[in-house]
Amino acid sequence: MSLALSLPETLARARADLRMGVPVVLETGTGAAIAVAAEGVSDSRLADLRALGAPYLAITTRRAETLAARPYDGDLARLVVPQDADVTWIEAVADPADDLTHPMKGPFRSARGGDAACARAAIALAKTARLLPAALMVDVPDAPALAFANGLTILPVDRAMPLMADLAPLADVIHARVPLLAAENSRVHVFRPDDGGEEHFAVEIGRPDRAKPVLARLHSACFTGDILGSLKCDCGPQLNAALSQMGEAGEGVLLYLNQEGRGIGHANKMRAYSLQDQGFDTVEANHRLGFEDDERDFRIGAAILKEMGFSSVRLLTNNPNKIARMTDQGVTVTERVPLRVGENRYNAAYLATKVRKSGHLL
Numbered sequence: 039m040s041l042a043l044s045l046p047e048t049l050a051r052a053r054a055d056l057r058m059g060v061p062v063v064l065e066t067g068t069g070a071a072i073a074v075a076a077e078g079v080s081d082s083r084l085a086d087l088r089a090l091g092a093p094y095l096a097i098t099t100r101r102a103e104t105l106a107a108r109p110y111d112g113d114l115a116r117l118v119v120p121q122d123a124d125v126t127w128i129e130a131v132a133d134p135a136d137d138l139t140h141p142m143k144g145p146f147r148s149a150r151g152g153d154a155a156c157a158r159a160a161i162a163l164a165k166t167a168r169l170l171p172a173a174l175m176v177d178v179p180d181a182p183a184l185a186f187a188n189g190l191t192i193l194p195v196d197r198a199m200p201l202m203a204d205l206a207p208l209a210d211v212i213h214a215r216v217p218l219l220a221a222e223n224s225r226v227h228v229f230r231p232d233d234g235g236e237e238h239f240a241v242e243i244g245r246p247d248r249a250k251p252v253l254a255r256l257h258s259a260c261f262t263g264d265i266l267g268s269l270k271c272d273c274g275p276q277l278n279a280a281l282s283q284m285g286e287a288g289e290g291v292l293l294y295l296n297q298e299g300r301g302i303g304h305a306n307k308m309r310a311y312s313l314q315d316q317g318f319d320t321v322e323a324n325h326r327l328g329f330e331d332d333e334r335d336f337r338i339g340a341a342i343l344k345e346m347g348f349s350s351v352r353l354l355t356n357n358p359n360k361i362a363r364m365t366d367q368g369v370t371v372t373e374r375v376p377l378r379v380g381e382n383r384y385n386a387a388y389l390a391t392k393v394r395k396s397g398h399l400l
């Protein structure tokens with residue numbers, strides 16, 4: 039018997055550590071580093087890291103582009119933290135909130151050469167923890183000793199990265215009848231991934247015939263639009279229209295995927311909204327934060343559909359990327375059913391940006 043943690047368990051713990059501001063030790067076969075999330079880093083943590091060596095800040099190339107810093111590592115840059123830099127410097131590099139009022143003055147010095155695998159893993163972890171994609175790090179020679187002496191999680195990067203890239207298996211934990219305003223004969227299913235990540239929901243309306251294409255919607259969580267009735271997007275009206283359409287047809291399946299803010303998490307979506315108040319559009323705001331414009335993983339939607347026995351769909355969407363991703367994953371899209379509702383004076387520019395930059399269909 040062994041009580042040692044499995045790799046998925048260690049990964050889940052590392053993610054939780056980063057969210058709490060706790061350092062994580064990352065190890066490859068040839069090197070190791072200690073990392074903390076840049077978001078909310080404290081003076082004492084910075085001092086702890088300085089005591090171990092020369093700290094650097096790993097950021098994505100998207101963020102580096104805004105800062106005019108050199109990304110020598112392809113998808114990321116490792117910025118050398120100047121001797122006199124304090125936590126406000128780290129926050130200002132990681133978070134674009136004050137880019138316009140207090141532009142960061144470079145030149146930034148990027149590390150070149152060496153292995154960026156630990157930095158890449160730290161950024162991937164920060165993203166899955168729904169934090170800003172930036173990590174304060176120091177290379178350390180004796181990672182196991184450091185982790186053991188301080189009770190820190192130690193993550194083997196070479197095995198963790200493929201695991202993070204894989205789709206975590208999802209289990210249909212429970213389903214129960216929930217009569218909805220739009221459709222009384224409805225059931226809600228809860229799907230739980232085995233990596234400790236977010237649960238997702240499926241609303242099954244009626245008893246759709248698994249042998250025929252089902253009217254389906256892949257809805258991404260939008261707290262502001264779905265719950266608060268925000269006028270900045272079209273999510274709430276789309277959710278209600280999709281459910282009504284399925285109710286009228288007597289059957290359908292709506293997946294409620296907990297990928298808030300196109301997969302960047304709610305705090306980051308609010309950061310993006312704050313940048314939009316400064317004049318950036320939805321795509322530019324994501325990029326300034328260091329994210330791609332869409333960080334969602336649509337394999338989850340396809341996996342849930344298949345798990346429920348659906349292999350072909352009539353998909354309610356204006357997003358051709360969703361159709362492509364379903365097709366890639368072996369779900370046949372027999373028809374695109376347009377879903378254009380809820381345009382108003384606050385979201386007109388947002389919807390136009392999605393058509394212009396994200397390929398959305400009118």
Ligand SMILES: Nc1nc2c(ncn2[C@@H]2O[C@H](COP(=O)(O)OP(=O)(O)OP(=O)(O)O)[C@@H](O)[C@H]2O)c(=O)[nH]1
Nearest residue numbers: 257258259260271297298299300310320355356357
């Ligand atoms: N990052 C970010 N996310 C946003 C913004 N506005 C809305 N969202 C999120 O975008 C997602 C909207 O997803 P969907 O309704 O599936 O929209 P879509 O990809 O345009 O596809 P269709 O609606 O199917 O055409 C939700 O997760 C929202 O929280 C924004 O300005 N920035």
Ligand SMILES: [Zn+2]
Nearest residue numbers: 260263271273
């Ligand atoms: Zn929305």
